[in-house]
Amino acid sequence: MRSNPSSLKREGSGSRSVSPPKRSKATSTLPADEGRTEFSRGLLQNKGRLWKPQEDAAPPRPTSYDKSNVAVNNRIRGSSGAQPRPPRQPARPQEDTSTELIKQPETRPISQEQLVAEVKGIYAGLVMVENKCIEVDTAQNTQADTAQNTQADPANTKLNNDQWQALIALHRTLLHEHHDFFLASQHPSASPALRRLASKYAMPARMWRHGIHSFLELLRHRLPASLEHMLTFIYLAYSMMALLYETVPAFEDTWIECLGDLGRYRMAIEDDNIRDREVWTAVSRGWYSKASDKAPTTGRLYHHLAILARPNALQQLFYYNKSLCVAIPFVSARESIMTLFEPVMSPNSSQQSRLPPTEHAFVKTHGAMFSKEMSTKLDASMDEFINTLDNYVGRATRRFLEPGHYIGISNCCAITGYGSDSNPVYSAIKQTRTGEKQDQPMSGSGIDEAASKDLALALKLANRTHDVILRRFGDPNILPYVHTVLVFMYHSTFYPEAMAHLAPEFPWKLMSLMLNTLLSSCQSYSLIESEGFPHPEKDNSPRPLPEDYAMRGLLWADKYYPSGWFSNDKIEDDDKGLEAASMGEERKIRVLYLGCRIARDGQFLRYDSKTHQFSVSPQFDIELEPAPVAPAESIDFGDLPDALPAENPRL
Structure with a gap:
């Protein structure tokens, strides 16, 4: 759960990152070869039929073509040493000119046993990567704290470009593992028990906490040296959250709030370009407003909106007050509201x-x-x-x-x-x-x-x-x-x-x-x-x-x-x-x-x-x-x- 009321920390979420997402094995409904061989034999012909070898001897059907293109193709063949193919003779009229429909490619439904095995395999790999992310993030934070307490040379704690890239790749892998887990466990053929696994093991919260939030905090504390890497990772995580928002609607409320949090991170690190800062403020506010529409009694969301309302002090006061007076109040707002009152008083x-x-x-x-x-x-x-x-x-x-x-x-x-x-x-x-x-x-x-x-x-x-x-x-x-x-x-x-x-x-x-x-x-x-x-x-x-x-x-x-x-x-x-x-x-x-x-x-x-x-x-x-x-x-x-x-x- 998030407890820090600062504008960059997430209070009360839990878990949730991107490169091109890997396709889960659970989503494949065709054997490895069947999906390819249907289209590797040739191109589609007119009337929607696939080309068949036995039709080579049969006269082709009449077709309209651009003669200039034929000439160009013949020249290309001639320049490469190949003999140009003579034009085909017009086809004789056929009695049956009805259109043949292509049958839907055969699919093989995945069984519950296969889905369970797939989920177990994905989860095993996910836990390994998750533990490695926790270990690396904890070590980096401990190293930074030790250097600060001992007043050591900050240069000794800086990471080079290759090290940052390795950390980003590690967290990106964890996000991909989570993506595969959600696709497999929320598969249309999954049983109710399998669908409940994501909630039972708090997978959305773990994804955010260990896959995104802890690394973002590590990047934030290393600013400004880590600025470019932080921007890269924010866009990466934002793309993954947007993908999950579209493909895993079971946790839509969580994805919406995560998108708002990522927008707030992006807004907070933008100091030079006021226009970009306003754009990302509006993006984050839009996601939080959407989340509050779905959960109007959750005070945490109004606390986030209060932070984004700066510098409108009256609107900030309203949102802070509302976060404390709904059915599910956000108690940490009692500390955050003082950031509004202290400058005014x-x-x-x-x-x-x-x-x-x-x-x-x-x-x-x-x-x-x-x-x-x-x-x-x-x-x-x-x-x-x-x-x-x-x-x-x-x-x-x-x-x-x-x-x-x-x-x-x-x-x-x-x-x-x-x-x-x-x-x-x-x-x-x-x-x-x-x-x-x-x-x-x-x-x-x-x-x-x-x-x-x-x-x-x-x-x-x-x-x-x-x-x-x-x-x-x-x-x-x-x-x-x-x-x-x-x-x-x-x-x-x-x-x-x-x-x-x-x-x-x-x-x-x-x-x-x-x-x-x-x-x-x-x-x-x-x-x-x-x-x-x-x-x-x-x-x-x-x-x-x-x-x-x-x-x-x-x-x-x-x-x-x-x-x-x-x-x-x-x-x-x-x-x-x-x-x-x-x-x-x-x-x-x-x-x-x-x-x-x-x-x-x-x-x-x-x-x-x-x-x-x-x-x-x-x-x-x-x-x-x-x-x-x-x-x-x-x-x-x-x-x-x-x-x-x-x-x-x-x-």
């Missing part, structure tokens, strides 16, 4: 100049909450984020659609303690959702004091963000944020112990006013009032919203989407984040639908199906305070355009 942060001030303050606030090392500066960074948020949303207009759902999801992850089991909200929503509410909320006496304090800070950040964004009535660009927040709140209503912490400070009044604003332009009340998920009308193939892909796999979104909602494989990975013209109306219906679901029992929100209006329950029907005004010195008026955008209703 540094007093002389270089990232501050590359990030918008609002995003920088937001990431810094989460870093302070996550690390618990800068509690004294938490309030300052939170105030900076809140004071600049409204101005940031107004200037961004449609560009806030994507950051909006990143901010909403990240705040929800902070409320769950970034997937901490000690967090009361997270421990509540981890339970299996049955659709029935529990009778009594969890007592606060059993809550860890530190977890309770962290939860209070996260709720403070989330509710202050709600207060700013929900006041932008009529602004369609904030709806992705509202959508993600309502999905989290709707799921939490099934757990009274979670709502005991979430409901008291949530701005229900502002939410009801926002929903009523959306209701004024609603054209289909039946969609928002029905119990079923509001499918778009006249749309046979589902087209998820960009934030749907972002929420997919999170614990609080597991029951929100209907079965098959993400089954449209015609949507390219690059198109998943695109905002179509029809999505604004669909998102509005979703938000209203979630509002109706939360208002189903009237405990927090209420909905009148006759007047089509939302209201709040009496305990939350409070007088709204005016929106807080940011200090003048905290707003950069120099960045404001001459004409304020029309999309900003508050301005």
Whole structure:
């Protein structure tokens, strides 16, 4: 299993390399001579028949030919001393001119005994090569470590070109042995027991660990001297993984992730050519996205995507948070995420100049909450984020659609303690959702004091963000944020112990006013009032919203989407984040639908199906305070355009 969280190490895979792949004996269904002699007797004649010796005496059938070619051929024969063959006479008409069909060449099916013997033979050779690779890689790593500890001359540990070529050839042989093993064990004629051998002996993991990863790490630690050899081996291994992806679909998920890892290695060693680096970043991201589509609850894949999201700190924060808040969290991300927070929280942060001030303050606030090392500066960074948020949303207009759902999801992850089991909200929503509410909320006496304090800070950040964004009535660009927040709140209503912490400070009044604003332009009340998920009308193939892909796999979104909602494989990975013209109306219906679901029992929100209006329950029907005004010195008026955008209703 991979444990190193660095951008070059594979966490949690196991095993997997190329030259032209050898053909497995198991795939040969013809005897050694039969496959050749059929075609070694002569060329195919017209009408699809093979040439036969007894037909030499028979007149040939008429055929069209280029006389110039005949002349050329005669000249060639004459120049070589051979006598030119006289042209044949036209063939006499034949009564039967029907076309003869060639029978399919005879094949001999391979027996189970032959397959078993083939697999055993391949495995025996594979183990020998595997042990040799382990021995060589371990010796090289030990030699390098010894030289580093004793401060010996690095030149003594360098390998020459022939030695590198020998190591590449050794690992290439191991990859070929694995390729043969997979082809034989996954042969169409193989029995179920034979097919299970690859999983039983963890062959994909061993292939990656001993055939590729250990050697790549050896090459990486010898950079820059090993650069050319590392490039050669990466292309070799990538070709083998691509071949296995096409020919051994039983382990497709593993091959996809391996291709993503190899793309990341290739990206990481590209320093000079920025274009190549971007190309391989996109290649690696594409494979990881494909893998996450197949396994949306695997946090390790989102951790990889977080590394590839550099230098977009807000997107990195989202992916790191998601890797910790899915059903199969990637715990090592708690260490990796600090590579994002440490530069941002540094007093002389270089990232501050590359990030918008609002995003920088937001990431810094989460870093302070996550690390618990800068509690004294938490309030300052939170105030900076809140004071600049409204101005940031107004200037961004449609560009806030994507950051909006990143901010909403990240705040929800902070409320769950970034997937901490000690967090009361997270421990509540981890339970299996049955659709029935529990009778009594969890007592606060059993809550860890530190977890309770962290939860209070996260709720403070989330509710202050709600207060700013929900006041932008009529602004369609904030709806992705509202959508993600309502999905989290709707799921939490099934757990009274979670709502005991979430409901008291949530701005229900502002939410009801926002929903009523959306209701004024609603054209289909039946969609928002029905119990079923509001499918778009006249749309046979589902087209998820960009934030749907972002929420997919999170614990609080597991029951929100209907079965098959993400089954449209015609949507390219690059198109998943695109905002179509029809999505604004669909998102509005979703938000209203979630509002109706939360208002189903009237405990927090209420909905009148006759007047089509939302209201709040009496305990939350409070007088709204005016929106807080940011200090003048905290707003950069120099960045404001001459004409304020029309999309900003508050301005």
